[in-house]
Structure formats: C-alpha cells, structure tokens
Amino acid sequence: MARIVKRGKGYQIRVSDGYTAKGKQNVKTMTWTPRPNMTDKQIEKELQKQAVLFEQKCQGLSESADIKFETFAKQWFKEYAEPRLRVRTVDRYKQYTARTYTAIGSLRLDKITPRHIQSFINNLQEPGINQKVGEKEPPKGLSPGTVRNYLSFISTVFDYAIRMNMLKDNPCSRVVLPPRNYKQRDCYTLEEAQKFLKFLQFESLMYRVFFTLAIYGGFRKGELLGLEWKDIDFDSCVVSVNRTSLYSKSKGGIFTDTTKTKGSLRSLKLPVSVFDLLRQYKVQQAQDRLKMGDRWIDTDRLFTAENGKPLGNSTPLKWLDDFFERTGLRKVTIHSFRHLNASLLINAGVDIKTVSATLGHSQVSTTLNIYAHTFAQAQAKASEAVADALKLDDKKQA
Template identity: 50%
Template structure:
C-alpha cells in the first residue's frame, strides 16, 4: 500500500511497501513528487493521491525490490539455492559464467536492470567476446548459458517477492551462422577405425564403444565391469563419473532417470571388451598393491577413475596423427544418433537409446536428420515402385506404336 508525507521544502515523499527481502527485512520503494507552482492545496492533494496510485501500480509491474545490487543478490542465490539444489557440475558452470556477467551487470541495482540491458549483454557476448582458451568467438550455446544464469537469479527474486517480473523472458539469443554441429563423416569414421589398431587398447575400446553406444562421456567413464553382461551382450548405464575443481573426480547419478538404460551390442564389440578386461586384469596383477580397484573400465595407470579430459585429449591428438579434422568428443554421440536415424529408427526408439528424458529433446537436437531421413524414405518408395512407372511407359509406347500402325493402314 502506498503512503505519502509532506517535506519541509513543500515536496512529497511517496512510499510503497515491497514486502521482505532475503535478509528478512522489510523493503520499501520511494518516490518524490514536486507540485507545480500555482496549484491549490486541493489540487495538490488530488495529484499526490494520483501519483501514489500510479507509483504503487508501477511497483507491482516489476519494480518492487530493494536497492540490492545484482552481484550481491546473485551470490545470495548461489549460496541459498544453487549450491543446495544443483549438481556439483552445474553449480561449477554457474560460477564460471559470473566472470563475464558480474563486470557487465553486477554493479547495477536489481530493479534497474531492463530487458534491453540484458539483450545488449547477450549480443555483446556473440559479437565482441572470445573464448579464453582458443580465442574463437563464443558459441550460441555459451550465450544461452549466461542468459540462463541471469534468468535463474531473476526468477528467484520473483519467488522471494522482490520482483514481479523477470526481464529475461523478453530476451532473445540470436541464431548465428554455422551453429549446426559438424559430425564425423563415414569416410572419416572408416579412417578412425582403420588406424585404431596402433593405439592403446583402452582407447581402442573407448572409441569403439562411444560410436556403437552413443553414451555420454560421463556415462562411459562411469562404466564398471559389473555393468557388462557377456551372456546377453548388453551393457547397463547406472552411474556417471564427474569432475569439478573443488571435488575432483567423483561418482554421481545419471543425468535423468531415463538415462539409466540397457543397450545391446554386436559380438565384435563384446570380444574387444573381453580382450580389454584381460589386459586390465594382467596390469592390475603386475602393479599389485599399487593398483586401485574401482571396477571401472576406463582408468588411469593405477586403476583410479580416468579424468574426463583424458579421452578428449587423446582423440584430438589421434585425429591430428591420422590427418582428419577433430570434431570434438561429444560428436561421436551425435554420429551414433545420425546412424540410427538414417537406418530408419523412429524418434521414440532413438530417444530411448540416447537416454533422453523426453522425446522432444531428441526432436529438437536431430530434427534436420529426421527430415533428411523422411526425404530418403520418399525416394525409397519411388525407387521401389519404379516398375509401375516403367510398365506405364511401356504401355504408352505400345499404344503409340499401335496408333502409328493404324494410321499407316489407313494411308494405304
């Protein structure tokens, strides 16, 4: 509710109560009103009441917060909500994006940040900012991560009754050229496999399994030997292996419940797994007490869980050695999905195989691939029914020949 009082200088202070902040204290918004010269006391009273109502409505539309700075409130959100509710890896990513967000928006009051301010920041990321590791322009996905952080902070402020509107809902991350992820071509995959026998067996196993399974990197590194069923040629995903600078390498649950799944594999993959298991057992026996038994498939030299960056670095160097473009590690998962789609598997089956929580995720990621597959289906039907066209053509030719013969008979 709005109230007002007259100051000694003749102006009026209008106050609107804005509820309570995360610090437990009541917060108010203030506005000053200066009457126009020559106004009568009755006119002033009427106008002050009108200004008070307008100011209260303005507060309800989204400006009902204290003068807290964005960085201060974001740090409170990280401590009160993110640290408690998010996975350690997600929390770590949130901390990373603050390095660019705080210098741009951190000093501004939460209630003074507009949709336009955030939109300009997002555009600036795509136009002006560079990747700190390789100097390349930031990807659209990175810009989305930054916007998600800002939006989460504002959403928390809305839930706490400090704001009534999240300005991020009007912000758009523009599409950039070349955002479609390139995957390895079949010729490149053939080259990957043809040179693989010269590589250590653990990396042979990793690459083979990654392509045949489509497992996420964290799922691959979380695999344990008890997840392998050699009788039925199946592998079960039950856990993931994660890493943050604070916690180091640790075991976590899968991304979603549907990520826990069982996949069946051909005999060639299972035979390679058996050879890999035998080699690992011999190495464990050789190292004796130095070997750490974690039952993991992919390990460091001493049996400890492999660092998530290790397969990435190996594949990058391997691609360089055999002279093919390095398209990243996660694109092996996209390659697996594309092969399934091109072989005619429906979206529900692909979604289950990939461990997506909802089918919509699969459609969003691979919509263009399904469209291409449907186009090929049309061509396949056309090819399959080509005999009908050929028969029609022959019939037309025969009819034309008879007509010509009949004409000649008439001429004679």
C-alpha cells in the same frame, strides 16, 4: 499460509513475509480478539477471514529488494545453487558472473528493467566480445547458445528473488533472444568410421574398447568414463549407464555424479563382437591389477589409470589427438562419435523415439532439434526410393 495460535482471550495470526537479504525469515503478527457473545462457529468464520485479510496485507514486497544484483546473486549461489544444482551447472553459471556483474551487478534488484538486460544481451552478440577466436578469424560475438545461457543465469536469480517474496516480476521474461542456431553436426561418414575402426585395431586394448563403445553405443564421454564392470552384463550383451564421471576444479578434480538427465539412465544391447572385446579387456585389466599389487586402487571402473584410479577426463582426448597425428585421419571430437551413432541409426530407418532413448535424451524434441538435418536427409532418401519404385512399376506397365 497464515498460522493461528490461541493467546489468552484472543488469537495471534502469524504470516511469513519473505526473507531478508541475509536469508532470515520475516514474520509479521497481529492479534485478533473475538467480540463478547460470539458463538464458536462465528469465531471460527471471522478468524479465518481475519487471517486471509492479514495475509493479503502482507503480500507486499520485502524491504530487502533494494539489494544489489551482484550481492544477491552471490547469496543465491550459496543458498540455492550450490546445495541443489549439479556441480557442472554451478561451475558454468560462475563462468558468466564476470560479464554479468560488470553490466548489472551494481544495480538494485528492484530497479533492473527488461531494458537493462536487453542491452546486456545485445552487447554479448557484438563482434569482438568472443575472445576464443583465432588470430586470422574475424571478430565475433558469443554464440546464440551461450547468450541464452547468460540469460538463463540471470533469470534463475530473479526467480529465486520472486520465490523469496522480494519481487513480483522477472524482467527477463520480456527479453528478446537471438534465434537458435542448430548447426549440422560434424561427424565421420560411414566410410571414415570403418577406416577409423580399422586403424583402431592396432592400438591399446583400453582405447579400442573406449572408442568402440563410443561408436556402437553413442555414449557421452562422462558416461563412458563412469562405466563400472557391474554395468556390463556379459550374458545378455547389455551395457547400462548409471552414472557419469566428471571434472570440476571446485570439487578438487574428478568426481562421480548422477547422469545428465533421468532419461540418460538406460541399458543398451550391443553386438556380440563388442562384448568379445570387453572380455579381452577385462582379462587384461585383471593382469594389470596383479602386477600393481597393493598399489592398485580398486574402483571397479572400466577405464582407469595405471594404478586403478578413474581415468582423467582429458586423457582420452589427448590420446585421440595423438592418434590422429599418427594415422593422418581427419580430426573429430570424442562427442562426434555420439553424433555418428545417431546418424547411423537415423539412416538405418530407426524411429525417432528409439533414437532418442538410445542417446539418453530427456525429450524427443531434443533429438529432433539436434538432428533435424540428418532426419531431413534420411526422409529425402526414403522419398527417392519411393519415386524409383514407382518409376519401375510404370516401366512394367508400359
């Protein structure tokens, strides 16, 4: 918006015209002097008109739009991403820079067309691009989700350029993406989960608590590692999720962050049996703290290393892999216990909004997309139950 300043007999009109490649604001000015004998009302009206006209004149593109994509993207990381986005999001975007810079990094920002980006997106899907495949597996392209993440990174950089008045259009808006691939989530059956819990009874108390909460609460790994004793309400049997514990090399290791979304801030009421286990564990941790004495670092975390520091993010997975080797149980990921929780809720007939809130999803549509197959199976069972009931009534009538 134009700024008007009185200067002697005239007025100076100042308009911001975006930013230079170095992040410095461009300011353009003009001076308007009213004609003699103009009334105050006429001056005010004409002054506003001149300000609007000058502002419209300044809406042209910034000269800094000739900057190369790689150069501008690095500025975007420094000026926008690192101060405003979540650490894990920034780390993920940085993983996409190598391929992106190779493809379009040397092109001028204002010369990149939808065709340039479409060619890059198509290339990401070609067999052999994905390096994370086994030796015996056929060559693969990147997954549809990963391809979408690449485009999201590029598009976000262009959005920032538009906000800086360097461009008027985002070429990513016309790129065609591969269809989403919502796979059926691999998790234990009810019988497998019961067997897992049976074997778990003979393990260390900390991991009994960790995986019991994972199954009964459907918590994410970072949410479990971020739990503190003040989040445990023993009187009402409620566990509250208020933070997440994550790992980032750029942050120097383990750090505490906000939850994934606002919807992830939630409180869940869990069975009394789960809280009986939590009580045992709290007593044991207190005893461990006394043994360590001054070497104990008080963090209030439920899951800690021997000295009280937050448990490493990869430690539960290493323990789980060893557990599978010792017991012979089918291997699954820690996140699969979250899917197990969702499946049990859905098959129990819990409504979609409650399932979504329990999992901490920001939107119900997210839950529907992820668990579409499970909902379909539950609906089919419900339909079969109705059909069986009607057949039974028919027999009675006959």
